Amino acid sequence: MDYREKIARRVAMELEDGDIVNLGIGMPTMVANYVSDDIEVILQSENGFIGMGTAPKAGEEDKDLVNAGAMPVTVKKGACFFDSATSFVIIRGGHVDATVLGALQVDAKGNLANWMIPGKMVPGMGGAMDLVVGAKKVIIAMEHTAKGRPKILKECTLPLTAAGEVDLIVTEMGVMEVTDKGLVLKEIAEGVTVDEIKAATEADLIIPSDLKQMNV
Amino acid sequence: MDYREKIARRVAMELEDGDIVNLGIGMPTMVANYVSDDIEVILQSENGFIGMGTAPKAGEEDKDLVNAGAMPVTVKKGACFFDSATSFVIIRGGHVDATVLGALQVDAKGNLANWMIPGKMVPGMGGAMDLVVGAKKVIIAMEHTAKGRPKILKECTLPLTAAGEVDLIVTEMGVMEVTDKGLVLKEIAEGVTVDEIKAATEADLIIPSDLKQMNV
C-alpha cells in the first residue's frame, strides 16, 4: 500500500454515518474511495452541490458537472445543486461535519498554512479559509515531511489559512490530535518508532500511555 | 369616480414600461387596475414572487398563491418564485423601481410614518421599512386628511417608517413632490383651490408658476 492510500484509508475511518464531508483536491479526494460500505457519507463540493458520487465512465462525462478541481464527477440520487453563496452557507454555517485538506505546514496550536508560499507559489485560498473556519472537524491529510523537512512545526512560518482550527493530522507516520496541551500522538504507523516520528516532527509530540498502532 | 379610484389612477400614471413595482395593501393595490395597456409593469410581491397577475376567478383560488395581504392572486407567464431573503435582495438592493404605500403621516422632509400609533395600533412594519429604503421611487397614495386633520405635516409625530425617503405624495386633492426646498405642489385636483389644499396641509406647500391640473 503506498503512503497516499494509507493516509486516505486512515482518514476515512474518522468519518461517521451521515456525515457531510468536504474533501480537498489531491490526496483528500482519495478518501472517498475508502469509506466503509456500512456507512453513508454525503460529499459536498464547494462549486455547488451536495451528494457527489464517483467519477463517470469514460465517454459519459457531463460538461456541466465537475468537482471543485474541475474533474468530471457524478451525483447520487437525492443530490442537490445550489449557488456559491448557499455553498458557503453550508460551509461557513457549520453544516459540514468534517473537511479533509492538505497542508504546506501545520503547527502545535492547530494553525494551518496551505494556500501560498510568498514570492513562489500563490494559488489562492479558494474555499479553504471558509472550510477550515466553518467545518466542525478539520482533518489534515499529508505526507509527514517535505523533502525530508518537517511540515509539522512549533509554529507555522508561511501565511496562515486559519488560526487554531485544525483538529487532527494524519500522515503516513501517525495520527496526531491538536489539544490544548499540544500535539498528542494518538497512533503510530507500523514499522515507525516514536523516536523516528519525533525526529520528523518539529513540534513537540505528547506520547500518551495508550499510544496505539495505526491500523489501516 | 370615488377618491380612491382617482388616487390610484393618478399613481398609475407615474409608472413606466418595464418598471418593477411593489404595491402596498389597500388603496395601493388598486393601482394595478389602472396601468395603461400600452405598458408592462412587473409586480413584485414581498411574500415571494415577481410577475403577480390579477385575482383568480371565484373557485379557482390556489391555496399556495396569495399576495402579501393574504388575498388570492395569480401569476403571469414568466413569473418567478423565491424565498424571503431573495425577496428583500430585490427590495433593499434597489431593484424595485417604485413602491406605492399608504401613510398615517408624511412630512415636508420626505419622512414617512405608516406602521404604528403607540399604545393604540401596532401592526408592525412588515416589509415597509425595507421597501421605503430600497425602492428607487417611493410614492405615497392616501387620503389628504384623516377625519379632517392634516396628514401631510411639517414634521411627523408618529414613529417613522423611514427618514427622508418619500418622493411623491398623491392624494385626492393633488400631487406633491418632496424636494430639497420642501413640498412642491405639482398638480391640483379639479374643483380644489390652492387655498383649500393649503388649509388641509400642515406642511408649507410651494406653489410653482406652472401648477398643473391633476388629470385622471
Next chain:
Amino acid sequence: MSKVVELERVLELVKDGMVVMIGGFLAVGTPETIIDKLVEKGVKDLTIICNDTAFPDKGIGKLVVNKQVKRVITSHIGTNPETGRQMNAGEMEVDLVPQGTLAERIRAAGAGLGGILTPTGIGTVVEEGKEKILVNNKEYLLELPLKADIALLRGSKVDAKGNVWYNNATRNFNPLMATAADVVIVEAEEIVETGDIDANNVVTSGIFVDYIVKEGK
C-alpha cells in the same frame, strides 16, 4: 435511512421555553398539522420567530390565542388582534423586526456570519440599542444573527432524504429557517421518492432536515 417519522415523535422535541422558528407568510407555507398538535399538547412559554402571527384561527395565530407564546420575534402582527391584545396587556413580549432584516438575521445565523449591515431602520425606533457603522459615508445598522432550537417548516414535496421543493408562495421563510435551527422538522404536503425532485430544483437540501412528517387530515 429515511427521515420520515410519526408526528408523535417530533412533538416530543418541542419543549416548554424553547426558541422555535415557524415558516409561513400569513399562514401560507406554515405546518398547520404540527401547530394543531402543539395546541393540543399545550407546550408553553415558547419564543416564536416568524414573519407574522397570521390569524387567530390559522397558522401561528392559534398558538398565540392558546397563550403558548411568551415572546414573538416577527415583522407583522396586524392580522391577529389577539397578539396586539396580549402585547398591550403585558402578557406577551413582541419584538418587531423589519421583514428584510428578519430574513437576513436568520440567514446570517445559518451562514455563520456575525451579522449584516442594513440601511433599513436608520432614523427610526428600530435603531435603538444597535451599533451604527459607517461605510463609504453611509450609516448602516449592525443586525445580529437569529438562531433557534427548533424549526417547524412546511414543504410541498419532500423526499426521504429531506430534500424540499416548495410550491408557489409557500417558500418564504422556510428555506432560511432550515439553516438556522438545531433541529429541523418539515411537514410534507407530499412525500416523494428520493430522486423525484430534480437535483437542480431542490430548494432546501436534505442535509438541513432532521425529520419529516406527513401533513395530517
Next chain:
Amino acid sequence: MSKVVELERVLELVKDGMVVMIGGFLAVGTPETIIDKLVEKGVKDLTIICNDTAFPDKGIGKLVVNKQVKRVITSHIGTNPETGRQMNAGEMEVDLVPQGTLAERIRAAGAGLGGILTPTGIGTVVEEGKEKILVNNKEYLLELPLKADIALLRGSKVDAKGNVWYNNATRNFNPLMATAADVVIVEAEEIVETGDIDANNVVTSGIFVDYIVKEGK
C-alpha cells in the same frame, strides 16, 4: 419585449477600464462565446471579479493570457500559471478573497447591504486593513460589498424575459452576479419560450437580466 439581442450589440457595452463580473467555476458556467469575442475585440484594462482565472485556454483565463486584465478580484489563480506570472511580474494586480467571502460580498452589493461580518480570514493576512468587529465576544471581519459595471453570465435555459435556469454545477456565482452589476448579460445555452421554465424553478429572475445572447458555435 424580448431581451434577446445579437452578440455584437452586447460587445459594445464592455468598455476599456470597466469592472466586469464573470460567472463560472474553473470555466464551468462561464459565457465562453462572449469571452472569445472580447478576446477578438481586445477591450483592455478590465477589472475582473470572478471565482478563479480558470485555465490559459479556457474561460476567463483567455482574457488574462491576452493581457486584457488590469486587476482581478478572485479566490483562486492556481490553475492558470499566466495569472501568477503576470502578478509576479507586476503586470496585473491580484486581490485574493476567500471564496465564501467573495460570494457574500457580491451578494451584499446586490442586496443593498453595507457589508457582512465573517469569521473567515481572522488571524490571517486577509484581515489586513479591515475593520474587526466583536459580536458576542467573537471577532469578525467586516467585508464590504462588491459591485460591477457589467456582469457576463451563462445560463443553461433562458426565456425571453431573462428568467434563467442553470444546469448542475454551472450555477455557482452566476445568480449572485446577476444582482450586483449595472448591466447584466446572459449567454444562453438554450433560449426557451417564456413560461417553459416552471416559475418555481427559475433561479435568476428576469428582472435582473438586461440582455440575452445565444451561445455561439
